[in-house]
Amino acid sequence: MSTIEATPVPRSRFFFEALAPGGRRAFFLLGTIATCLLFAFPVFWLVLTSLRPGYAVYYVHRGSDFTLDNFQEVLGQEIVLKALWNSFAISTLATVLSLGVTVTSGYMLSRFRGTIPTVWFGAIYVFRCVPYVSWVLPLYFVTRAMGIFDTYWGLLLPHVAVHICFFSWIMKGFFDGIDPSMEYAAMIDGCSRWGAFLRVALPAAVPGLTALAILCWLYTWNEFLFALILTAQNTPILTVVMAQFVHELGMEWHLMSATAVLALGPALIVTIFGQKYVIRGLKI
Amino acid sequence: MAGFRPFAFDEKKRFMLALIAPAVLVLVFFQILPILTGANASFRDWHLNDPNKTWIGLTNYAYVVRDREFLSVVLPNTFGFMAASVASSLAAGLMIALLLNRQFPGRWLVQTIILLPLMVARVIAAIMIRWMFNDQFGIVNVILEAFGIAPVAWLTQKWTAFFAILLTDVWLWTPWFALLLLAGLQSLPPEPFEAAKIDAASAWRTFRYITLPMLRPVIVVCVVIRAIDAFRTFDIVWTISGGGPARATEVFSIYAYVEAFQFLNFGRGSAAAVLGAIIIVVFAMALYRLLNRWVEVSK
């Protein structure tokens, strides 16, 4: 028989354990508050700066005059207005196009077996792994050659290209989770393959598509590198304009932050309202 | 039946091809074509202001590989930044995930605040940090002065600028780590933890010997994905320091961009881009294998 005596559990030397439950809870509380402050502070500071008039930007933390003039001035600049509109249009169009192009691709990968799907799946897998730093710079030339540089199409099509591999793979996952027997039943009932896809499979995938649409919109709205390389004066994009302001506006941080808050606004709204759709859609 | 086969075969195949046709087109023209163009450019003497595109073989690559700037500044910067960023956001994300794994009043609020960085554009985050670390009026220096410490010229010295850039990246990526690690934590079975309670394991020992080993697969995947991404960082470095001062904080993607669009040597920029692509692919595979072996050993 074992000879181990029942020993009392020794008090831990580790600081954390040594705290009484009350002390431990206080430790957690402090930690939580500190973390929340660290995360929220930059955004809070930015919003605060945007509300202070130009002369007060030098002591944002003191004084109490607030104004909306910064926003007025920033919105008065044509480039900002154009950039706002362009970013919005590009985000929306890119989302629609990306989803449209990849939903059929994902559907094909999910429903069919054989050479074509295997080859396509392989291609997607390989090109998903290619770091896009190696095709971003040349895109400048490709779009120039096609004559679409610095236009909507010149930005939209590359954005769609970025999403093809990743979204096709995710769409495949969505459709894998939808029972194909419904489509067979539809085809027996007289639908063509297209009809079965459009009327049975697609509606069933809407929650997932909504989630992806929201994430895609947010991604495109916040995207920087493509916008920088593929646009110039004709098609100002918000993120690029902001980066330019940083280097050009020097000390005019009140205007800088007002522009940033304007860019933040739609993202926040879409996130807050879209959050539950994203969670629901990706649980498929 | 044999007579039917060719027709049905075709119709199905046509459908399949129709489904992927637009995607294939976009992929070919806007991903494959640029990749080939870039590869092509890297072997040529291709300047943006000069129509000549003479073939020069591996000269561009040779230049980049021998460029002291590249070897002694850019690569160490990039790998150092990658390591620091991934390690910090992993640690912070893990702590936050552990925190969010419990129930406490106000948890929803805490969760929303911590997910804030996910909706902020990276450029905006960079702008916020740049403003906060402004050497004359930034809030950080104001606070330091209040404590009697001399103000720091954050963005005009290499290491302090790097610190600001690192802080931005960690601020942006910790919520991502936290979310994925939280999902991992919540998928762990509760029984080993109950057994550990009975086995008198302290919170630390439970974390070290039970939680952490079970989380290893999730951690490995997160680390590899994030490392690849960190290597390609461009936007926040560009916005905060522009790669300066005097190219001191330059990372790999900025190096390629600068060569192509500021020195107008598109050939060399492309060569740098291709080299970087090769480096990251090799590194990612090695990292993945190394980490997997670590997970396997513990299985």
Next chain:
Amino acid sequence: MAEVVLTNVRKTYGAVVAVEDLSLAIADHEFVVFVGPSGCGKSTTLRMIAGLEDTTRGTISIGNRVVNGLQPKDRDIAMVFQNYALYQHMSVYDNLAFGLRNRRVAAAQIDAAVRNAARILSIEPLLERRPRQLSGGQQQRVALGRCIVRNPKVFLFDEPLSNLDAQLRAQMRLEIKELRQRVPTTSVFVTHDQVEAMTLGDRIVVMKDGLMQQVGSPLELYRRPVNRFVASFIGSPAMNFIDVNVTAAPTGFRLRADGVDLELPQRRFAGLGAHAGRAVTIGVRPQHLRLGGAGEVEHVGLSGKVMVTEQLGDEQVLAVRIGAGDIRVAGVDPELSLATGTRIDVAVPMDNLHLFDTASGAAIR
């Protein structure tokens, strides 16, 4: 001494009562089995003894020490979980040693204890392996090993055999019984399988809806179930129940229903007196029914029609329709060939007749 005493233990989750006022005294070295359907509160009770759940009311004491406020690690218990709960990333040796290492026991002592436990359970060759490399039965033995190694006051088992296939379950039952002879620690065992309860327990606690229905030795529960639920739960195949009406007759009691007409003597079934004119349920185990009339003394008879025959090789089981319902008769000669519809008579000794109040389910003595 390692008695476990539960006094008026109650557990509620908000409005839901999981365990209702449970009191039980488990003697030192006793093996008590908690059995019942899902949701009856047996696992909750076990977890309260372990300290993984708090009691809403009532006290639990282990070895004369009230443990209500104590952490699981301070209660000197060990537990075997349904899905083993082994530490997947540690070797079997480390799994066994973990609890002792946490308690800062000397390495030499740990080694001795681990090897001793491994020897008892015949898992010595597995010490360097990982749980993933072991079979279900081996993993369960390692889980048992974790208990032995620490030599606690009480072993707690939370449905440990439920994840094993039938054959392995039977084998592990034997191993647990053998283990008991070598390591006779006080044990509390939870299961939903009445066969495990009957074969393993010194005493069985039958639970339903948070309430203790009956406590007793296996034979007690089998022979003298205190209500209809216990009667139907213990014993396989399950007991037959027939609802009848009781009327007082000059020599005793008359029990009547569609297809049933029995007379029971007064002095033997005196308890029926209070139920005259009311509905009563007769309980008879299939094994106690014999084919043939109630010719012998101390027997009562029923007659009905054969509906289904099940051939089991060494016996037949018949489903016999009496009135509106079917009863099962076991132990019938397998050679007998009975066509559907055949009228037959069955008899049961009065000793094996159980009577329950139809409304409350309580046994009538």
